Amino acid sequence: MNWAIKLLRFAALSSSLMLSLWLMAQSDTSKTILLDATVVKDSSETKRIGISPILSADTFQLTGYNLTEALQLIPGISVMSTGRGNSKPVIRGMYGNRILVLLDELPFSNQQWQDEHGLGLNAMALQKIEVVKGPQGVLYGTEALGGLIHFHTYAAPLPGTASFSSISSFESNGNALGQQLAYAQAAKTRWHRLWLSLENSADYRDGNGNRVLNSRYDAYRFRYSTGRQYQNRTSSTSFFTSLNRNGFIFQDLNTFLIPDEIGSRNLVRNPNHMVVLNRLDHEEVWLLRKTDIVKFNASVSANQRMENEGSGKISLNMLLLNAQYRLRWDRTLSTRSKLSIAQSTLLESNTNLGARILVPDSRQLNLNLGAVYTYLLSSTSTLEAGLGTGYTLISTLAKTGTAVPIQQEIGPFHKQSPFANASVSLKKSFAGAWKAELQTASGVRVPNLAELASEGLHEGVYTYEIGSPNLKNERLYSLTASLNYERKKVNVQVSPFVQRFHNYIYLAPDGSDWFGFPVYRFKQDGVNQVGVEGFAAIQFQSKWLAQMGIAWTKSQTDQGAFLPFTPPLKVSPSLRYGNVQIRNWGFSFQANAEVLAKAAYLFPEEVGSSSYCLVNLVLESRYNTSKTSWQFTIGVKNVLNEAYFDHLSRLKNFGVLNPGRSVNFQLKLSRAKK
Amino acid sequence: MKKRVNLVLLTVLILGLYSCERDEGILPEINFKTGGSYISTSDSVNAGAAILIGIEAKKTEDKDVLKKFTVTKSINGAAGVTVISHDLSGADGDAYAYDYNETVENTSGQTNTYTFTVTNRDGLVNQVSLDLHIR
Numbered sequence: 001m002n003w004a005i006k007l008l009r010f011a012a013l014s015s016s017l018m019l020s021l022w023l024m025a026q027s028d029t030s031k032t033i034l035l036d037a038t039v040v041k042d043s044s045e046t047k048r049i050g051i052s053p054i055l056s057a058d059t060f061q062l063t064g065y066n067l068t069e070a071l072q073l074i075p076g077i078s079v080m081s082t083g084r085g086n087s088k089p090v091i092r093g094m095y096g097n098r099i100l101v102l103l104d105e106l107p108f109s110n111q112q113w114q115d116e117h118g119l120g121l122n123a124m125a126l127q128k129i130e131v132v133k134g135p136q137g138v139l140y141g142t143e144a145l146g147g148l149i150h151f152h153t154y155a156a157p158l159p160g161t162a163s164f165s166s167i168s169s170f171e172s173n174g175n176a177l178g179q180q181l182a183y184a185q186a187a188k189t190r191w192h193r194l195w196l197s198l199e200n201s202a203d204y205r206d207g208n209g210n211r212v213l214n215s216r217y218d219a220y221r222f223r224y225s226t227g228r229q230y231q232n233r234t235s236s237t238s239f240f241t242s243l244n245r246n247g248f249i250f251q252d253l254n255t256f257l258i259p260d261e262i263g264s265r266n267l268v269r270n271p272n273h274m275v276v277l278n279r280l281d282h283e284e285v286w287l288l289r290k291t292d293i294v295k296f297n298a299s300v301s302a303n304q305r306m307e308n309e310g311s312g313k314i315s316l317n318m319l320l321l322n323a324q325y326r327l328r329w330d331r332t333l334s335t336r337s338k339l340s341i342a343q344s345t346l347l348e349s350n351t352n353l354g355a356r357i358l359v360p361d362s363r364q365l366n367l368n369l370g371a372v373y374t375y376l377l378s379s380t381s382t383l384e385a386g387l388g389t390g391y392t393l394i395s396t397l398a399k400t401g402t403a404v405p406i407q408q409e410i411g412p413f414h415k416q417s418p419f420a421n422a423s424v425s426l427k428k429s430f431a432g433a434w435k436a437e438l439q440t441a442s443g444v445r446v447p448n449l450a451e452l453a454s455e456g457l458h459e460g461v462y463t464y465e466i467g468s469p470n471l472k473n474e475r476l477y478s479l480t481a482s483l484n485y486e487r488k489k490v491n492v493q494v495s496p497f498v499q500r501f502h503n504y505i506y507l508a509p510d511g512s513d514w515f516g517f518p519v520y521r522f523k524q525d526g527v528n529q530v531g532v533e534g535f536a537a538i539q540f541q542s543k544w545l546a547q548m549g550i551a552w553t554k555s556q557t558d559q560g561a562f563l564p565f566t567p568p569l570k571v572s573p574s575l576r577y578g579n580v581q582i583r584n585w586g587f588s589f590q591a592n593a594e595v596l597a598k599a600a601y602l603f604p605e606e607v608g609s610s611s612y613c614l615v616n617l618v619l620e621s622r623y624n625t626s627k628t629s630w631q632f633t634i635g636v637k638n639v640l641n642e643a644y645f646d647h648l649s650r651l652k653n654f655g656v657l658n659p660g661r662s663v664n665f666q667l668k669l670s671r672a673k674k
Numbered sequence: 675m676k677k678r679v680n681l682v683l684l685t686v687l688i689l690g691l692y693s694c695e696r697d698e699g700i701l702p703e704i705n706f707k708t709g710g711s712y713i714s715t716s717d718s719v720n721a722g723a724a725i726l727i728g729i730e731a732k733k734t735e736d737k738d739v740l741k742k743f744t745v746t747k748s749i750n751g752a753a754g755v756t757v758i759s760h761d762l763s764g765a766d767g768d769a770y771a772y773d774y775n776e777t778v779e780n781t782s783g784q785t786n787t788y789t790f791t792v793t794n795r796d797g798l799v800n801q802v803s804l805d806l807h808i809r
Contacts, residue, residue, distance in 0.1 A: 515742060
């Protein structure tokens with residue numbers, strides 16, 4: 001009952017905040033405004049690097065790629081994984097709470113405070129992905145330190161249309177099955193969209209043909225969106241629910257788990273991580289005086305993480321509830337200048353329901369207010385400057401219950417963290433084909449709950465982790481340049497960056513032990529990071545497209561240690577033969593390689609990885625009629641059946657290799673009616 | 675509008691389903707051996723005497739096996755020092771017995787505190803301890 005009262009109080013507070021903001025927006029209509037300034041400006045698929053690359057649905061729905069794997073197509077993006085069903089994106093070596101994941105303008109949180117907590121999304125309902133590298137704290141506050149990944153779901157269908165699509169897929173390595181259904185319908189002013197997605201996989205085999213026990217996963221997702229177009233306003237509401245489960249692989253799994261039959265997808269008996277997510281979103285967009293936009297987004301969500309870590313029952317069981325909103329106002333000030341202002345508020349509650357308690361129950365408030373001013377210096381030059389400020393309050397509660405580790409160091413606390421951010425960027429076009437951009441920005445990240453308050457045995461790796469409520473805010477100063485040469489058939493880009501972290505937080509052993517388990521503590525140090533990303537594309541003989549991406553980064557603390565999980569040098573060439581059209585048939589073929597160097601920068605005691613090369617092939621055919629489109633894709637991942645560790649795979653610590661060769665089939669049927 | 679209200683109610687209902695009770699967890703079992711020459715309660719011993727303390731530990735849930743057994747020794751209330759640390763696996767993960775032998779110091783008036791700790795796979799800890807006063 002106590003819990004229900006808290007929930008109601010929580011809902012009431014967030015509702016009143018949302019209402020007050022809505023009233024503010026209503027009362028301010030006398031001012032003139034302007035279109036969104038940071039939304040996607042260039043959807044070119046070849047724009048893979050620089051500060052804001054974008055992936056379209058066609059790219060991330062490539063057969064055999066899950067959502068985070070598809071993001072790896074962008075130089076500078078890599079994937080941290082704990083098995084195939086559990087991965088999260090990494091931008092320039094930053095991951096977890098150092099990058100912000102947005103789903104339709106609002107943060108999407110899947111308890112990112114621990115390395116083995118995955119992204120929790122797949123490609124269902126996503127129309128495009130915007131990746132912004134470097135600090136974005138001015139408009140987005142804490143966490144947008146290393147960059148942000150913005151997942152945009154499909155917008156309203158065209159009025160008077162209806163469409164249906166089905167995507168069926170099969171992957172040979174693990175016998176993974178996937179099915180996705182989508183339906184959309186729009187009348188003159190109202191529209192509806194519906195999605196359903198199912199996927200599951202048995203254990204995969206590595207490049208040596210060995211079964212990786214318990215690498216299975218499944219996921220079930222549902223989303224419903226509805227919206228309405230008014231004269232100067234659009235309104236939409238979405239509900240998303242998902243269940244994700246993945247087999248949990250850890251140090252001594254093979255010592256007690258008896259392998260079940262090959263092809264088994266059973267996740268009830270085996271250790272697994274299960275996440276149930278429900279999220280309700282609402283968006284209002286007002287178009288005022290034709291040139292101005294006010295956008296209001298709000299959501300409430302419940303994220304329950306349940307982990308069976310080999311004890312045969314759920315031991316870690318955490319419920320994260322949050323309510324949040326974001327109000328953004330874009331205004332044209334003159335023909336040369338515009339202003340964007342954004343205010344966001346997040347209320348979050350974390351409650352332990354299980355026997356294992358690593359981080360305590362907590363309540364959190366995040367506030368952020370920021371503004372970006374854009375000024376056209378000339379027809380070829382743009383200056384953009386931003387200022388932002390924010391405040392975070394974290395309150396933890398006392399750990400209770402017999403299962404709380406004895407001799408606790410950290411008691412309940414309240415921690416207030418104000419912060420401020422600034423950014424300046426200059427963009428210039430010259431000599432017709434050249435574009436240059438220079439961006440300098442600061443970023444702040446308030447330490448997360450695990451870093452401040454964790455105290456307990458980390459499952460699977462059996463280290464005793466202790467946080468510190470006295471940790472300072474992480475601060476980042478970043479300088480990024482981007483030079484782009486683009487002619488009709490040639491595109492070359494290079495983007496070097498230099499970043500300086502103050503109070504970078506990392507986990508390191510302190511030499512002591514807790515009842516025989518090594519103690520790790522969160523420490524802080526300055527870190528210097530340098531890196532470069534490059535991309536080149538050339539089109540020849542009208543149907544051929546050759547591309548090459550490269551990314552390198554190095555991060556070193558003031559004590560001389562390299563940061564853990566630093567992505568090694570990566571070169572990714574690809575060759576595409578496409579746009580072959582024979583009557584209603586279309587064909588394309590693509591071969592690409594991922595060449596990874598040996599991990600050169602290792603954190604003390606970190607397991608290294610050797611160099612390797614993965615070759616992937618994709619053959620795609622389409623058949624179109626006036627109303628129906630069939631798309632059949634066959635792909636082979638890791639053609640050479642390389643036996644390798646990805647350096648950012650957490651399973652490398654247990655000697656578990658990444659997947660070997662896999663043949664993938666995908667059939668997509670789309671039918672539209674006007 | 676009505677549909678949206680229904681949607682909100684559905685969400686509230688789903689959120690309400692989360693109002694579960696907290697799982698307190700069952701700690702692994704650990705006890706002193708008794709009888710014979712085993713010391714199983716706080717006591718006084720002669721300086722330089724040989725002592726024997728016996729421990730029996732076992733798992734309390736089917737798969738929540740024992741992972742680690744440690745013995746720490748503290749002298750006169752100072753910080754404890756780990757003197758024994760054993761990783762447990764196989765049959766020892768289900769049930770573990772250990773006899774701790776020591777010849778105590780020749781320091782009359784000193785108090786030694788012995789703490790025996792067992793930890794299971796879920797990180798749940800249980801321990802027993804006793805004080806031996808040296809005469």
